[in-house]
Amino acid sequence: MPPLLLLDITEATYLQPPLDSILSMTDLIAHRAIALQKHSADLARLHSAVYTTRLKAARGFKLKHARTIHDFNFECGDLVLMRNMAIEKSLDRKMKPRYLGPLIVVSRNKGGAYIICELHRAVLHRPIAAFRLFPYFACQNIPLPTSVLDIDTKRLREMEADTTPDDEALPIDFEPEEDENPEAEEDN
Template identity: 40%
Template sequence: HGRCALTSWMEARALRKENAKAIGQWLPHWDVRQMLFKATGGDVKKWYWYLHHIMWADRITIRKGTGCSPYFMVTGAHPTLPLDVQEATWLVQYPKEIMKTEELIALRAQALAKHTEHVEAMRQRVTKEKERRAAQLEESNRAKIKTYDFKPGDLVLVKNSAIEMSADRKMKLRYLGPMVVITRSKGGAYILAEMDGSRIELPQNLKDMIDVSPETLIELQDDEDISELHDLDLGMGHSDSE
């Protein structure tokens, strides 16, 4: 810059339109400044909080001139933000109209720069929603949902798995019984007996059993072998989750 010889005022020379090189040196920096201004909500003193995320979002945003992002031009793959759908739509409020590129990048930078309190608040909201839906499902299916925890003396029916591969299985009994629960082993399998007390040696899995009458309880005689059966691990521990 020079100064006027008469007034000593600084003289400025406007950039000419054909001087694209000079314009290209400062225009991208102006765009970044506008992005930071939008991301900080006008509080430019916090620019360093969002600079990293602004540069990240700028590299993964589609350019109007090329139709793809710089990330895609370098790697050949479309970028994916490390946010799930609920986080991405909850952390920022997108307008209902077309916005400028710097505004879009600023909003993406805000989503990337999510803070701990935002994530914690979001988790609490999701947890409450899960609990509400679980309670609603349990209430609406109260007559269908049952927790089977058979006790010694309970009457149960056992699925007749021997006929599953039979061609005429529709004409045969699907369940056998009733039978009496003797005990449950550490592995999760149940030891059953016939109504006359004859013990069935083959342990039964919980998923193959249904209760006959929850109000009916058969009195069992004391047997020294019952405690030994209870301590066995018959390898059916997964039955509880079935």
């Protein structure tokens, strides 16, 4: 069982005055009393200092990575490419397609993931996370179908109401693995 502390260790380190030398017993008790008091003004000052530092760090990150952070915000009917996440950990990933598509955006669900379909209007069975999609720039205009998706309207509404993006969706060219031991089938 872990030891129980009388106060939050992260607050205590910030609320105590900085140490400049070895303390006497009286000074040690005074330091501990200050930490145990947890003045609301000290906690508010600490909270505001940490919060402003976090905001400053977030702004700095956004400026530093401005060229790589994109929110494409695809509309219904846009053509996209989907990053093939299934090959990320495989050893022969150089030989496999890095992106799959083009695909058509059907809609976006409440969690921020996109419901997409193939060019022959077959809707993928799971929403795809937004970070996996990139715009597809066609050389020529492609007329996009506006009706008759290969999915039940009820299932489409369920996918749109879903709030969790599926980062682990199977790729379009997914094929189940065959049996590991083909000789066992021949003997039977």
